Amino acid sequence: MEKRNQAAKLIIGAVVVIIAVLFLVGIVGGHDVKYKSAPLSREDISYKQVEAPMASAENGIISSAEWNAAYSDIVTTMNRNAENDEIIDYLELDPYLVDIYDGFGFALEYGSARGHSYTLDDVNNTKRPHGSANCLTCKTPYFNRLAENGNVEAYTYDFNEVLDSLRADNGEAISCYTCHGNEAGSEGKIVITHSYVPKALGEDFAGIDPSTLSCGQCHIEYYFNKKELKADGKPTLETSMPYHSVEEMTPEAIYDFYTAIGYTDWTQESTGAKLLKAQHPELETYLTGVHAGTLSCADCHMPVEQNPTTQNIYHSHLIVSPLENKTLLETCLACHKDLGAKTTDDMITFVRNIQSRITAEETRVGNLLAEFKKTLAQANQSGKWDEAKLDEIRELYRKAQWFFDFCYVENAEGAHNSELATRCLNTAEQLINEGMALLNDE
Numbered sequence: 448m449e450k451r452n453q454a455a456k457l458i459i460g461a462v463v464v465i466i467a468v469l470f471l472v473g474i475v476g477g478h479d480v481k482y483k484s485a486p487l488s489r490e491d492i493s494y495k496q497v498e499a500p501m502a503s504a505e506n507g508i509i510s511s512a513e514w515n516a517a518y519s520d521i522v523t524t525m526n527r528n529a530e531n532d533e534i535i536d537y538l539e540l541d542p543y544l545v546d547i548y549d550g551f552g553f554a555l556e557y558g559s560a561r562g563h564s565y566t567l568d569d570v571n572n573t574k575r576p577h578g579s580a581n582c583l584t585c586k587t588p589y590f591n592r593l594a595e596n597g598n599v600e601a602y603t604y605d606f607n608e609v610l611d612s613l614r615a616d617n618g619e620a621i622s623c624y625t626c627h628g629n630e631a632g633s634e635g636k637i638v639i640t641h642s643y644v645p646k647a648l649g650e651d652f653a654g655i656d657p658s659t660l661s662c663g664q665c666h667i668e669y670y671f672n673k674k675e676l677k678a679d680g681k682p683t684l685e686t687s688m689p690y691h692s693v694e695e696m697t698p699e700a701i702y703d704f705y706t707a708i709g710y711t712d713w714t715q716e717s718t719g720a721k722l723l724k725a726q727h728p729e730l731e732t733y734l735t736g737v738h739a740g741t742l743s744c745a746d747c748h749m750p751v752e753q754n755p756t757t758q759n760i761y762h763s764h765l766i767v768s769p770l771e772n773k774t775l776l777e778t779c780l781a782c783h784k785d786l787g788a789k790t791t792d793d794m795i796t797f798v799r800n801i802q803s804r805i806t807a808e809e810t811r812v813g814n815l816l817a818e819f820k821k822t823l824a825q826a827n828q829s830g831k832w833d834e835a836k837l838d839e840i841r842e843l844y845r846k847a848q849w850f851f852d853f854c855y856v857e858n859a860e861g862a863h864n865s866e867l868a869t870r871c872l873n874t875a876e877q878l879i880n881e882g883m884a885l886l887n888d889e
């Protein structure tokens with residue numbers, strides 16, 4: 448009896464000890480068990496179907512604050528885009544631009560982009576003139592909501608009136624609605640809310656991955672349509688994409704498109720040239736580069752992170768440079784280990800070297816272009832030149848400036864597609880040489 452009791456006590460004791468050990472390991476090691484090791488990927492996210500909150504704004508847009516209860520990590524990270532607040536003055540950095548953009552708003556002010564939180568402040572404060580409300584196309588979902596259902600009239604609404612009314616109605620800068628409509632609750636489904644995108648690319652978006660196209664609503668080359676007319680007979684000035692397929696997203700094809708429709712952004716008085724201003728063709732540059740088809744913009748700019756307290760895994764909506772984010776750099780190595788980068792530091796060096804090479808070329812060609820412009824302006828103003836001959840040179844200048852600009856204004860400095868950057872700069876230089884030869888002929 449005594450022995451049986453002792454044995455039973457021993458067994459109970461052993462079980463208690465084992466349970467205690469398992470429990471302790473559970474607590475201490477629980478972190479390791481649940482906390483996924485980097486790099487995390489989209490597959491680690493558990494997508495939620497949540498009830499959409501009520502929109503308090505009159506325009507029906509659910510605000511980021513209203514989504515906070517369902518997606519606090521995403522809202523918090525999106526709001527952190529305000530940390531990216533620096534503006535580089537490109538006119539000070541590259542003074543040759545003042546010559547190239549002479550006669551256009553960008554010669555007055557051209558600062559670098561910063562975080563998405565600042566779009567409304569920056570568009571409001573710019574010294575460049577505001578044509579109409581179409582300037583708000585890429586700054587706030589409130590505008591895109593106005594332009595929905597074929598309301599192209601919205602593009603010519605008064606800029607200040609629209610800005611005032613959106614501010615009175617809780618209007619935000621770029622927000623959830625921009626990329627998800629009011630559908631963020633449906634597992635974070637991407638919704639393209641800028642109506643000119645399906646208009647240009649068709650309902651299947653030319654086969655482009657929606658998560659990439661969510662960025663490609665704005666990070667593109669565009670123009671304000673002067674050919675299509677409203678009921679009052681005036682141009683719609685609708686924001687428009689100058690192509691219908693990925694194949695046409697090259698600087699060559701876009702140039703031909705603009706020339707065919709007789710489009711110009713401004714006539715430069717000093718040279719008499721009818722010029723184009725390229726915008727920020729990130730989508731076009733990336734889609735014709737080496738990562739198209741394997742990585743989306745989000746894969747390189749929105750790291751998948753885990754909240755250490757709740758263990759929630761999500762796409763960070765703080766948009767970052769992959770070179771400044773350890774998590775993203777780790778994802779590069781999955782392929783780049785076989786392409787010569789052993790460590791994340793090697794990865795940074797690899798990309799920075801490409802950018803230095805492209806930036807140096809850009810400065811060299813930019814200065815040649817400014818020289819070409821000044822020489823052409825002198826010829827134009829001398830009154831000694833035959834108009835037909837001048838037109839021939841102006842055409843070379845227009846084209847050279849377009850190819851130069853297509854590279855300059857793309858924000859990755861060759862990192863998205865160094866082959867395209869090089870091709871643009873080489874083409875520009877060749878055209879400058881042809882033009883200078885004609886000018887020096889006389």
Ligand code: HEC
Pocket residue numbers: 489492494511514518521522525621622623624625626627631632634635636658659661662743745760761762763764
């Ligand atoms: C600039 C575009 C953009 C904005 C603005 C944006 N998202 Fe996203 N969102 C994305 C992209 C891209 C993904 C990733 C899609 C993928 O898996 O490739 C995503 C993913 C998600 C997901 C799926 C879960 C996950 O972590 O991937 C949810 C939910 C979500 N977003 C909610 C929101 C909410 C809420 C807001 C506003 C606070 C918001 N998003 C703002 C582009 C955006």
Ligand code: HEC
Pocket residue numbers: 531559560561562563565566567569570584585586587621625626661662663664665666744745748766767768858
């Ligand atoms: C509604 C239009 C719009 C959409 C959609 C959009 N962007 Fe932007 N983005 C902008 C504008 C405008 C700025 C510049 C804001 C400023 O300077 O005030 C910007 C700035 C940026 C910057 C900062 C650039 C710098 O030099 O610091 C990055 C990076 C960026 N966007 C990447 C993305 C990515 C990646 C996506 C898709 C997930 C995306 N954007 C979707 C309009 C957009």
Ligand code: HEC
Pocket residue numbers: 659662663666729730731733738742743744745746747748767768769770771798858859862863
């Ligand atoms: C293979 C990864 C990769 C993909 C895919 C990618 N980018 Fe980038 N992007 C980069 C790198 C690298 C830089 C340079 C960052 C730096 O200079 O610090 C960059 C720079 C940028 C910048 C300038 C802001 C900055 O932080 O320097 C913008 C804006 C941008 N990308 C937008 C996009 C958009 C929009 C897409 C999709 C159409 C896209 N990127 C696709 C890697 C990528």
Ligand code: HEC
Pocket residue numbers: 736737738741742746747769770775776778779780781782783786797798801861862863864865866
């Ligand atoms: C799915 C595989 C894959 C991943 C992941 C990947 N890359 Fe690449 N990357 C490639 C390939 C393939 C090339 C082409 C290499 C060559 O031509 O030698 C390349 C080339 C590049 C280039 C040169 C592009 C050019 O046009 O010169 C840059 C810059 C680059 N990668 C940056 C990145 C960064 C930054 C990341 C991580 C955020 C990344 N890559 C992730 C496959 C990948």
